[in-house]
Amino acid sequence: MRSDRIVIVGAGPAGMRAALVLAGAGLNPVVLDEAPASGGQIYRRQPRGFTRAYDKLYGFEAGRARALHAAFDADNRIDHRSGTLVWNIEGRRLQTLHDGRPETVEFDRLLLATGAMDRVIPFPGWTRPGVYTLGGAQVALKHQACAIGRRVVFFGASPLLPLVASQYAAAGAEVAAVLDTTPLRAKLAAMPGLLAGGKTGWKGLVYLARLAARRIPYRHGITPVAALGSESVEGFAYTDASGRRHEIECDAIAFGYGLKSEWQLADLAGCGFEFDAGNYQWQVVADEAGRSTVPGVYLAGDGTRIGGAELAEIAGERAARAILTDLGDTGQGAALAACARRIGGQARLRRAIERAFPFPAPLARAIPDDCILCRCEAVTAGEFRASIDRLAPHDVNRAKAFSRVGMGRCQGRICGPAAAEILAAARGVEVKEAGRLRSQPPVKPVPVAAFADAAEDAA
Amino acid sequence: MNTADVIVIGGGIHGCSTALHCRLRGLSVVVVEKDHVARHASGVNAGGVRRLNRHPAEIPLAMASAALWQRIEDLVHDDCGYRQTGQIRVAEGEPGLAAIAARRRLVEGLGYSHEQWIGPEELFELVPAISRHCLGALWTADDGHADPTRTTRAFARQAAALGAEFLTPCRAGMPRRAGGGWQVPTDRGTFSGAQVVNCAGAWGGAVAAALGEPVPIEPIAPMMLVTARMAPFVDPVVASFDRMISFKQSPNGSVVIGGGWRSRAEPDANRAHVEFGELHRLIGTTLDLFPVMRGARIVRSWAGIEGAMPDAIPVIGPSMTAPGVIHAFGFSAHGFQLGPIGGAIVADLVESGATSLPIEPFSIARFAGQAWREAS
Amino acid sequence: MSGARFRRLAETGRPRVAITVDGAPVEAMQGDTLMTAILTARGRLRVSEFGDGPRAGFCLMGACQDCWVRLEDGRRLRACTTFAEAGMAILTGAEEGADAF
Known part of the structure; x- marks a missing residue:
């Protein structure tokens, strides 16, 4: 058992906690992560030389972030290889670029803790300089101590919406408005579940209160119209719940509609997928302990099920204990059951958050024809619809072959959800009937030069 | 019971071309395709429309197919993205030069003149971006490339417009004799017809085996790498006599790199895996030939399942054991250019039992009994 | 060219x-990403190769691939x-050239 090579991909809360549990059992897990430092997106660290304190960076999560960072940094049984992009899985081998050099890493057991990114719906003007995802706006602040502009509009439907807006306000940025696409009615209906969910549920209210204290308008039930301007953002147009059009002057916009799992590596590993109605997206199939459908491949965190940092950490522990169990350790039962209880205890809250920030699918289906859908290759929604009308693809992979939507550098990470809605609308079916974009290696672009240097070294 | 004159198994380019040519001759056709048209090798190949460096037995067919490519738009009402950019195969060293000399003797001996020698100066003029270590090349000026998915679908669309019936997705079972003709069980009922055409690609061997004539076909998955868009820097498709590579810049600017690098095919699971184990060698060759590629980024890769024969030429012609069955499979990763003529040949065989093109070398008889093992 | x-908002005492x-x-400043270094001085990172105007990044977490920039050294x-490292020479335009994209 001790000789099993255990590799974890991702050094966010799920991967870090899993590594700590495995190390605590006397194993030496390898942790591969693309970033220069551990933490993932949520606990992302600022670069060396920055001086802001933990509570400035992580707010309510400061204690949890500090504890996880400290424990991870202190554990020399963990082989943390930062700056490592895993771009392919072939059997029991991971192909990576480590500091730009190709390396192969072999494993016996693999834990994928690959996290999530913002889910977006294109709107007119969204490719203009000044429009960013909510997560991106947060990274600018947390990692670089920058705001994405002087005067920022935040919109969408995401737990990140009130959070990032209030972080911007607290850091001294001007927040022009916070505009939620969720109708107030739906938000209120989700309230009891949020409030019954303990601290996490209450935090959302605190952010709202902080925004209110600064007299920052928070509107519900809006519909985005366009990012205004020519060379860069000069304003944001939207219609309110009653259909009246408004324009706000701003030079930056941050938006998003919840999070979307980064599951490309699980796909290359051959894992099974299912459409999760609650999260309204394709998720990797995992059993009650985080085992995928592929023997030896385990899953944890937002890359598997969108649930946030706290749940990710528990899921990381759970997957680590599942690995230990599968290695023959019979003493993990109680701890596994405890993980399951803690995860189960958050189920109602998760459901309430999903209801409080629902994905506005009709918005995706109604993207105007002249709006760019695929920002990699500037394919418009109209061009995509025309290819659907002409060639009648039955799923998103065929639609991709016909239209190039999803074929660009991002492999459909950005345009995928909206493209699936448009296809589903054209076919008159539920979005899950439009299928799921197959992942292709490399899961992120790899520079040819990296392989050239390796070839020269080998020669 | 559903009936048709011809039941085609497989909706790749040869199946779709067969359907079109049969309809052009007034025969009723049903195409049975387990996935969708152009799902595997016909949709995911490099799109080379190439006569250059073909097996001698394939040259007459490739020449006849080239004539059809010239008027592809008349044939299928779509230009198929066909561009006559030329194809070039360079020599990078003495072995390559020797291979070119031998190739020229062979081709000229057969009376063909489509493959021309070009020296370094002409090569660098045609392909300014190519590395100056190249010593010369064979060049076929009016070869080129096309969009494989679009082409295969265009054949299907035109065949359907003329009345061919396409069953997709629909699995075909093994053909069985019924009276003087054949029955093919499918997911959508049993079809009966006078003749059956096996265009099942990598799965064609299973059909042949069921008819009592097994062949040593190997499922392969040729692999392609695709880069992010680059400003145009090369027109012709470029290959090498010294190393495995094919190199093409698409009209949209992305560069497609392949050349026979194989990854793992799982025909039973209907999957092809991309494997990068030896990727650095292909990249090394790429950079040697095109230094400009140092700034490129690989953004995608793909592999499609294809059937390869041990002698690298397809099986085309009537079954030896099952009268009324015609094979056209195992194109060994270079059947795309032959697509337009392949269907015409099969339609000839369906109609009259004979064709004017020399297809004897492709007979399935070459694998009968011990004949193949002894010959090899 | 638009402004920054x-x-x-903070951390401005770092070495230049x-x-x-x-x-x-x-x-x-030391610790700036290339994106921060460029966008605190300019309004864009690059110009879309598809003719639809300037771009300035989008996701900031290495997923969207919309912020690849070109350096003078290729x-x-x-x-x-x-x-950002001292001496880096960044080009934000879409000048023609084999690796312009």
């Missing part, structure tokens, strides 16, 4: 790092995940 896009953007000197780097 990003606005520094000299780079150039389109040939003009720009003072970045390198291409993802601006949101690469730290």
